[in-house]
Amino acid sequence: MLTILRQNIWRVAKRDFSRAWAHTSSVHSVNEQDVEHFTKILSSPSSVISTLSPSFSSSSDLENFNADWMGKYKGHATTVLKPRTTEEVSKILKYxxxxxxxxxxxxxxxxxxxxxxxxxxxxVISLSNLSKVRSFDPVSGILVADAGCVLESLSEHIAPHGFIMPLDLGAKGSCQIxxxxATNAGGLRLLRYGSLHGTVLGLEVVLPDGTVLDQLSTMRKDNTGYDLKQLFIGSEGTIGIITGVSILTPPAPKSTNNVVLALPSFSNVIPVFKATRQHLSEVLSAFEYFDRTAYDLALKHGHAAPFPAEEVEGAECYVLLETSGGKKEHDDEKINTLLETLLSDEDSLILTGTLSQSPSQFASLWAIREGLTEAVSKEGKAYKYDISVPVSSFAEVVGTVRARCEEKGLISRGLVKHVIGYGHVGDGNLHLNVIASEYNDEVAQTLEPFVYEVVASHRGSISAEHGIGVMKTHALKYSKDAISRQWMRKIxxxxxxxxxxxxxxxxx
Ligand SMILES: Cc1cc2nc3c(=O)[nH]c(=O)nc-3n(C[C@H](O)[C@H](O)[C@H](O)COP(=O)(O)OP(=O)(O)OC[C@H]3O[C@@H](n4cnc5c(N)ncnc54)[C@H](O)[C@@H]3O)c2cc1C
Incomplete structure (x- = not known):
């Protein structure tokens, strides 16, 4: 593990970050005096974790803050601060x-x-101690919360009032609102409730110089000039620290169904999607896609098979669709009619399907789709490309990248184990994952800029929902032209x- 991390530190270090560091003629590393100052301005001694502090106990305390979820990127921060209030964040940034x-x-x-x-x-400024719900209005569904509240805990907070969060994702147990x-996360409910650019009503942000920008509106309509909060949605911590979020939450649906369908061919995805939209119309809330290899990996890494293996022998891919509505009989009738149509079609569009019959089955069908990111990380080291391309080209894009890996001998030499695709059909968002045995320069150079060129040839986006981070700064040009990049720099x-x-x- 250590060797792999070292290789990657080296790989990242080879990139030129001089532009990022150029603004500051004299960048300062945190020193003992800084840590002493932080200890004075923060209300609790446990809010400062630093190798430079006399009370520092173990370097393992810092490891989790320095390494990302995939174990692909690793930093060398000596100090992590965990402020408890907006005022503390402001004091830290001012300093x-x-x-x-x-x-x-x-x-x-x-x-x-x-x-x-x-x-x-x-x-590192961790927001995890800013974790209070500030208010919830059970009539309008408007929730105001500290930025460090975990998504799942917010869902639990509003569930007794009959509301749900407008976004849901596999990382909900750890990710914060x-x-x-900051990443403009998409996730599994975007098809139904839209993006955070629509559901976020207001933000409280601490600007880099410590000024608090209070845009924490709870109004749905506010047409008073430039909508500054929109700039911070998707800004990935580059222009300020979000400390409070006001968000519109929808009423929980009274009735939900989900079904996983096995399709004999990728070419059936679009006709099935079309039929689904026609039949389910307003109750359709998710339409997710995963290819055969992704499905097999989910099963390999612990998820229960929704079908007997022999029924899905010839399946090339799967879709999961969900309905959320107000009346069970009405929704059941719609979904049953859809399934009958799909099955009775002479050139049947689907091989078979499993409709959940209980809340636990509903959860286990979703777990297959939600568990894919984790299954991939258990299988190997993933090169993740979270792209927007026309739905009709999902399989072609995966096939093109697999062919590239074959041509370069990466598969025959065991450097690449699988090339898989899954994603949100309803949003045109494909998660292309190349699963390698280790992070390795040869694999990276085979994939990049090749993948970005493929995306650009479809006039797609190199990042549909995960953002740019450090991974894609050099590839921004494939989705944003020079003028757009200049304006981003000015902002x-x-x-x-x-x-x-x-x-x-x-x-x-
Ligand atoms: C299993 C799994 C499934 C996932 N599924 C999805 C999915 O379906 N859709 C999707 O969009 N993403 C998905 N992701 C990616 C990830 O969960 C999201 O990007 C999520 O929104 C990140 O939230 P976080 O609190 O973990 O942020 P972090 O990972 O801690 O930070 C992400 C970025 O935001 C910045 N940031 C964090 N907090 C603040 C703040 N308060 N103020 C300013 N900047 C801040 C950071 O500097 C960083 O640039 C998934 C990840 C995993 C591991």
């Missing part, structure tokens, strides 16, 4: 601004593009002229 100390905001550290960990020895907003400079916020992330 870092004056001293020119680089900082990395960190939420649940579940990001998949290396944005939440330092590149060098930046100061502030991290979700970054307006907020963070000293370049202290998350250097080397999003922009080179």
């Amino acid at each position: 870092c601004w004056e001293r020119q100390i680089h900082v990395v905001p960190q939420g649940g550290n579940t990001g998949l593009v290396g944005g939440s960990v330092p590149i060098q020895d930046e100061l 502030g991290g979700n907003v 970054k400079d307006i907020f963070d002229s000293k370049g202290i916020m998350n250097p080397g992330k999003v922009l080179e």
Whole structure:
């Protein structure tokens, strides 16, 4: 493990981060005096974890903050601060601004593009102690919460009032609402409830110089000029630290169903999607896709098979669809009619399907799809490409990348184990995963810029939902033209002229 991490530190270090560090003529690493100062301004001694502190006990305390979820990126921070209030965040940033100390905001550290960990020895500011629900209005469904609240705990908070969070993702047990907003996370409910650009009503943000920008509106309508909060949604900690989030939550559906369908061929996905939209219309809430290899990996890594193996022998891919509605009989009738149509079709579009019959079966069908990210990480070291391309080209893109790996001998030499695709059909978002036996330069060079060129040839996006982080700064050009990149740089400079916020992330 250590060798693999070392290789990757080296690989990342080979990239040129001079632009990211160029703004600060004299960047300062955190020193003993800084740690002493932080200890004074933070209310609890446990809010400071630092190798430079006399009370520091074990370097394993820092490891989790320095390594990302995939074990692909690793930093060398000596110090992590865990403020408890917005005021504490403000004091920290004011000091870092004056001293020119680089900082990395960190939420649940579940990001998949290396944005939440330092590149060098930046100061990590963890939001995990900012974890209070500030208010919830059970009439409007408007929730105001500290940025460090874990997504799942917010779902549990509002469930007794009959509401759900408008977003859901496999990392819900660890990711934080502030991290979700900072990455503009998509997830499994986007098809139904839209993106965070629509559901987030307001934000409280501490700007790089420590100023608190209070945009924590709880109004649904506010047409008073530039909508500043939108700039922070998806900004990945590069222009400020989100400390509070106001979000519109929808009423929990009274009735839900889900079904997994096995398809003989990828070419059936679009006709099945079309039929599904026609039949289910307003009750359709998710339409997810996973190819055969992804499904097999989910089963291999512990998920229960929804079908007997012989029934799905010839399946090339699967879809999971979900309905969420207000009346069970009405929704059941719709889904049954859909299934009858799909099965009775002369050239049957599906091989078979399993419709959940109980809450536990509903959960276990979802677990197959939600567990894919984890199954992939158990199988090997994943090169993850989270791309937007036309749905009709999902299989072609996966096939093209697999052919490239074959042509370069990566598969025959065991360097690449699988090339798989899964994702959100309803949103045109494909998760292309190349699972390697280890992170390795030859694999990386085979895949990049090749994958980005394939995406650009479809006029797609190199990042549909995971963001740019450190992984894709060099590839931003494939999705944003020069003028757009110049304006992004100008926006970054307006907020963070000293370049202290998350250097080397999003922009080179
Ligand atoms: C199993 C699994 C499944 C996933 N499924 C999905 C999915 O379906 N859809 C999806 O979009 N993503 C998915 N992800 C990726 C990840 O969970 C999301 O990006 C998530 O929103 C990150 O939240 P976090 O709190 O963990 O943020 P972190 O990983 O800690 O940080 C992510 C970025 O946001 C910044 N940041 C964090 N908190 C703040 C803050 N308060 N203020 C300013 N900047 C901040 C960080 O600096 C970093 O750049 C998945 C990840 C895993 C491990």
